[in-house]
Amino acid sequence: MRIVWNSTRDWLQLHARLGRALGGPAVRRWASSAQRLPATPPLDFSETAEAFVIRLDLPGVRKQDLEVKVADGLLEVAGEVPAWSHEDRAARPRRLERFRGPFRRVVPLPRQANTEGIRATLEQGVLTLTIAKGVPDGGRKIDIA
């Protein structure tokens, strides 16, 4: 029997499990702002030969309202979209569909992720995190003594 080691599949399973435990997509979505718990902005996860790439939609979020942290193999993106307000006191909101309130997303990083090599850019409301791969995925051959 041949056991195929699939780090991506394992990562996704872990992601789903941890996501449920930490308030991930299985629990709540970005738009569910009715509750006081932080919302979870939508996220894409992909990889290239050299790096893992995570993209999050954060429309209208400014750099200063956003925090990205990494610890114990977990990447955390958190922040808050301020409540609606307007400089004109006579202004009346007629329809407010856009998200406001606290948001948080925790992503368990794959084993290969090099947490020293994370690059974050915020452009056009999209946060892109590029995480260098530190350890080759080829595994290691163990010699029998």
Added chain:
Amino acid sequence: MPPPDHRPASGSGVEAEDVETVGDRLGPPADATSDWLPPVDIVDTPTAFEITVEVCGVPRDDINIHLDGGRLTVWGVRHPGGEAELHHYRERRLGRFARSFSFRTPVDQRGIAARLADGVLTLTLPKQQPKRIPLE
């Protein structure tokens, strides 16, 4: 496809329609259906309507704004980006999007301004000031 729902404006003077089909005169093909509806805010000030549309990650050139009669439509296509990457997990909305707005209060069509910042499109539509016709 049923025609877009023209819901009563309930005195606000402006209403967003959750369009599924965008008329061919507005630009996109007649059968264009939107894959997703970007969230919008509509604010009514004494002098203008301010509409903000979340279009994060959509390049400036891929956002279209059309005004036809009293109807304003914002539409475009959102591409995934990172085409050469191996995608494992996708939650972000992709594909065609469109939102339309109609106005009961007349707006000054030439005064409409559009601005794109942080993935949010802001449209300012000045309200038409009532014209006084002097008696000779």
